[in-house]
Structure formats: structure tokens, C-alpha cells
Amino acid sequence: MKKRLWCFLVLYLSVLLSSPMTHARTLNLYTFHSPPYQVNPASVQDHTGPFGTTVETVRCVAGRMDWETQIRTVPQNRAIHGLRNHVIDGYFAVDESDLLNRFALPTAPVALEKWYFYSLEPIDNFRDSRIAAIAGSNEAIWLEQSRYATAMTVSHPDQLLALLHRDRVDAVLMDERVMALQRLSGQDPDDLNKQFVRFAPLSLYVTVPFAMEHPEFLNKFNRHIAGCMTGGFDLSQQEMSQISNRARSLIDELVNTYHLEDWLGSLGPPAELGEVLALDKQWRELSPSRASDKAAEILSLKLSGKLAQWQYEQDGMVTETIVMDTIGAAAAISVLTSDYWQGDERKFETIAGKTSDTLYLGPVRFDPSAQEFQVFASMPVVDPATDRFVGGVAIGLNIEKALRSPYLRPGSTNGSPGE
Incomplete structure (x- = not known):
């Protein structure tokens, strides 16, 4: 019996060891x-x-x-x-x-790449310009699909710059980090005008x-x-400055247009935190498929309708608008948000109780469903008569649209449009 058991074990081990690892x-x-x-x-x-x-x-x-x-x-x-x-x-x-x-x-x-048009002189309309890109690159394919009049393609970035300096093309389309490498070959990208085109998620x-x-x-x-992923989704200092200026301008316009300090000041004491958290739980369980009773109530407010209209007038630059009370609960919204209570989020915590010139700018987030890069910005709302903090405003910004502003000259801190 022992001999048979031993033979069985030897056979089993031989099969096991002969099998591929x-x-x-x-x-x-x-x-x-x-x-x-x-x-x-x-x-x-x-x-x-x-x-x-x-x-x-x-x-x-x-x-x-x-x-x-x-x-x-x-x-x-x-x-x-x-x-x-x-x-x-x-x-x-x-x-x-x-x-x-x-x-x-x-x-x-x-x-994530950041694409710019680079040119020797400012260009107002790139649709009719002679543009070059690297053959087979994402930029070249995008130019063709977007119906730009691409002049030619070449095999190497330094050839693009040579075409530019010889006046063979009006502009070249290149990723910012790829252009930065040209310094190693003696080129100086800082001498060129550049216009932001798009973030390219690859x-x-x-x-x-x-x-x-x-x-x-x-x-x-x-x-x-x-x-x-190591980096790539961070804004440069120049882009941060431009987005901050754009966000501040938009929020100031919103506050002044609808006198939000008066509206928030008239709300009275906020609800107890326990009640807010209970409403927030119901809100999050139903969003985004449908609105909870509290969400429907807020969406029906006259101010919420005005926020939605104002957001529509921004031509896609603003993706979401939230007016918050003194504890961070949504008081008016342009669209159905993911939650009711913003009080535990950076966009409220950073501005709560601060002066009216405080601005919070959040990290860049990629929304795969909308295929957009977005960032949240928020500012406090203060009663000018008493300097009392009465709430806050947060807006979602489409980064690409926000960066498309007047032409970026060498040494300028302004962004630029894609065309």
C-alpha cells in the first residue's frame, strides 16, 4: 500500500514539474x-x-x-x-x-498634451493659414479632421521650425513639451507667438x-x-494666472448682476447640519438620474433659472454654477449637481469666512462622459456694508474654452483661442 502511494506521489510530482510555469x-x-x-x-x-x-x-x-x-x-x-x-x-x-x-x-x-499654434507673427484666423505638423502625429490627424488647410507634414520638429523661419508656412501645430525640447537644438520657442489650441487626451x-x-x-x-501617471494634468503658472483671472471676472459679474450678497443675506439662519446631511444623502442617492425633492425645490427657484440662463450665455465655458449658504449647502444651482452639501469640499472650505477677493482654483479633472477638462473655481460672497460672510459661489470651467482668449504675445501672460 505504501509502495503504491509512493508511486502515485512520484507520478503527481513529475506531471506538476513538467507542466509550464x-x-x-x-x-x-x-x-x-x-x-x-x-x-x-x-x-x-x-x-x-x-x-x-x-x-x-x-x-x-x-x-x-x-x-x-x-x-x-x-x-x-x-x-x-x-x-x-x-x-x-x-x-x-x-x-x-x-x-x-x-x-x-x-x-x-x-x-495629456497641450497643443499650440506657433508663428512668427500674430495670426487672427488660422483656418486660411498655411499650417504644418509632424507626419503621422496626432496633431496632423486632428488638423485634417478639423478641416484646417495643412500646408505640409515633415518628419521632425526642427524641420517644422525651419519651414516657419523660411516663410514656407504661416504656423506650426505642436505640443508644448515637444516644442520645449527644441531648445536643445538651438531653437528658442520663447521668440515665437503662440495660441492655445486644445488639451489632447491620449x-x-x-x-x-x-x-x-x-x-x-x-x-x-x-x-x-x-x-x-506622473504629471501632465497640471496647469502651468501662466495658465493658472489666466484661468484665475477668467474665473474671478465671471464670478464678480455673477455676484454683481444678481446682487447675490442681498439674496444670500436674506436667507436667514442655515439649517442644522444633521438635517443638511440627511438631505444630502437623499440628493446623492438619486443624482444624476433624477432630482430629490430638495433638489427640485432649489431648481425651481427664480435665481436658479437666472443662473441657468447666465451659464448658457457663456457659450459652454461655464459647466456648472452653485450658490452656497454660510455652511456650504446649495442655495441655488444652474443644473442638477452631484450633491447638496459642499461644506466638506475644498471649494467651500477654502473660501468660508474669507474676504471677497479670495479665490479658490481646484485641480484639473477630465470628464470622460463629456470628453472635457474642467476645473472648479469659487469665491466668497460678503455683505459690503458689514464685511460679513454670507455665502459663496462656485463655477465649473471648461479649461479649453477658458484658455482661448486674446492672442498670446511673447512674454505675455494671456492665453489664446484655437482660431
């Missing part, structure tokens, strides 16, 4: 050469593959999901062909594309068969991006 799954991905985001290794003998900020983000996310990565840089047409024919699992870092959406699914953004596209085989992949991948 379990390895991490491998993601087979294509990308393209675009420093500093994706950079080819200096030597073909370098087997570590491409590097750069976006490459490291993708590798980090994949690693946290127990996936290994095999990444190669290839021309755009080859990458699209590989994705369409399922030769690869995915392709990054690419802008949203109607073509790719036909046979692949995007993740949340793994990189994603990883995976094939439909891959997504079907791994149904949890996209959700898990998206959850890990924030912890792996």
Missing part, C-alpha cells in the same frame, strides 16, 4: 516615436524597448494588473493595420479617432476581441492610471 500575461502593444512621451532606444541592440513618460505610465498600469508588456514603435499606418487585423493587443498614445472607434476600444487618457486603444476575452481589463486599467 504560470507567467504574467503579456500585452503586445505598438506606439510611435514622439519624445518626451515615447522615445526609441538609442541602439537597436537595446532590448529594453521604448521609454518615455507615457511608456512608463502604460508599463506601470500593466504591472499593477500583473501584465507584462512588449512595446514597439512603428509608423502610424502600420500600427492601425496591426490593430485592425488583431496583430497586436493595443496601440497608444493616440487621440480619439472615428476610424479607431470602429474596431477598437479606448482606455481613459494615459497622457489613450490606449485595445482591439475588440482582446476586450471581449478580458472583459475586466478596461475598468481595471482605468482605475490604475491616476496612480501611475
Whole structure:
């Protein structure tokens, strides 16, 4: 009996040891050469593959999901062909594309670029201008899809600047960080005029068969991006200054137009916090599908209707408007908000009890449903007769629209429109 048991154990161990070991799954991905985001290794003998900020983000996310990565840089047409024919699992870092959406699914953004038109002289209308971009780049594809009259494409950024200085084109379209690298080749971007065009969220596209085989992949991948991305969604000091000025101007207009200090001052004492929290719970449970009784009551206010009209007149720049009482409860709203009580959020905590010139500007957030970058700004409302804090105003700003203001000259702190 013991001999049979021993033979069975030997047979079991031999089968176990002869079976292939379990390895991490491998993601087979294509990308393209675009420093500093994706950079080819200096030597073909370098087997570590491409590097750069976006490459490291993708590798980090994949690693946290127990996936290994095999990444190669290839021309755009080859990458699209590989994705369409399922030769690869995915392709990054690419802008949203109607073509790719036909046979692949995007993740949340793994990189964020800031695009500008660069020119020697100020240009009021770029639609009729000669514009150049890097061949096969996201910028070149976007120009074509947006029906700009692209003059030509070249293979390297320094060739774009050469075209500009030789008056072969009127402007070039380039990411801000890519342009900053031109200083290394003796160019000085600070000598150029620039106009902000857009934030470009760049994603990883995976094939439909891959997504079907791994149904949890996209959700898990998206959850890990924030912890792996290093920078990219932060505003520069110049952009912060411009957004702050725009937000302050809009809120001042709102307060003065509707005399919010008088309206808030007439509300009387705020509700008890316990009551506010109970109403907030009901509000959050139903939003955004429908309004709670309290939300419907506030939306029906005359002031809420005026806020909605004012917001509409801002042509998409303002995405949300909230008037708050002295403890941060919503007193009037332009649209149904996600919650009733703002008192535990930075946009209220930072301004509560402060003077009227205090401004809070929150972090940039990407709204995947609207495909927009937004930021919340808020200011206190103070009774000018008594200097008493009577509440606050918060607005959501579409960052791209807010940055499109009069032309940005060298050394200027103003932003600019895309056209």
C-alpha cells in the first residue's frame, strides 16, 4: 500500500514539474516615436524597448494588473493595420479617432498634451493659414479632421521650425513639451507667438476581441492610471494666472448682476447640519438620474433659472454654477449637481469666512462622459456694508474654452483661442 502511494506521489510530482510555469500575461502593444512621451532606444541592440513618460505610465498600469508588456514603435499606418487585423493587443498614445472607434476600444487618457499654434507673427484666423505638423502625429490627424488647410507634414520638429523661419508656412501645430525640447537644438520657442489650441487626451486603444476575452481589463486599467501617471494634468503658472483671472471676472459679474450678497443675506439662519446631511444623502442617492425633492425645490427657484440662463450665455465655458449658504449647502444651482452639501469640499472650505477677493482654483479633472477638462473655481460672497460672510459661489470651467482668449504675445501672460 505504501509502495503504491509512493508511486502515485512520484507520478503527481513529475506531471506538476513538467507542466509550464504560470507567467504574467503579456500585452503586445505598438506606439510611435514622439519624445518626451515615447522615445526609441538609442541602439537597436537595446532590448529594453521604448521609454518615455507615457511608456512608463502604460508599463506601470500593466504591472499593477500583473501584465507584462512588449512595446514597439512603428509608423502610424502600420500600427492601425496591426490593430485592425488583431496583430497586436493595443496601440497608444493616440487621440480619439472615428476610424479607431470602429474596431477598437479606448482606455481613459494615459497622457495629456497641450497643443499650440506657433508663428512668427500674430495670426487672427488660422483656418486660411498655411499650417504644418509632424507626419503621422496626432496633431496632423486632428488638423485634417478639423478641416484646417495643412500646408505640409515633415518628419521632425526642427524641420517644422525651419519651414516657419523660411516663410514656407504661416504656423506650426505642436505640443508644448515637444516644442520645449527644441531648445536643445538651438531653437528658442520663447521668440515665437503662440495660441492655445486644445488639451489632447491620449489613450490606449485595445482591439475588440482582446476586450471581449478580458472583459475586466478596461475598468481595471482605468482605475490604475491616476496612480501611475506622473504629471501632465497640471496647469502651468501662466495658465493658472489666466484661468484665475477668467474665473474671478465671471464670478464678480455673477455676484454683481444678481446682487447675490442681498439674496444670500436674506436667507436667514442655515439649517442644522444633521438635517443638511440627511438631505444630502437623499440628493446623492438619486443624482444624476433624477432630482430629490430638495433638489427640485432649489431648481425651481427664480435665481436658479437666472443662473441657468447666465451659464448658457457663456457659450459652454461655464459647466456648472452653485450658490452656497454660510455652511456650504446649495442655495441655488444652474443644473442638477452631484450633491447638496459642499461644506466638506475644498471649494467651500477654502473660501468660508474669507474676504471677497479670495479665490479658490481646484485641480484639473477630465470628464470622460463629456470628453472635457474642467476645473472648479469659487469665491466668497460678503455683505459690503458689514464685511460679513454670507455665502459663496462656485463655477465649473471648461479649461479649453477658458484658455482661448486674446492672442498670446511673447512674454505675455494671456492665453489664446484655437482660431
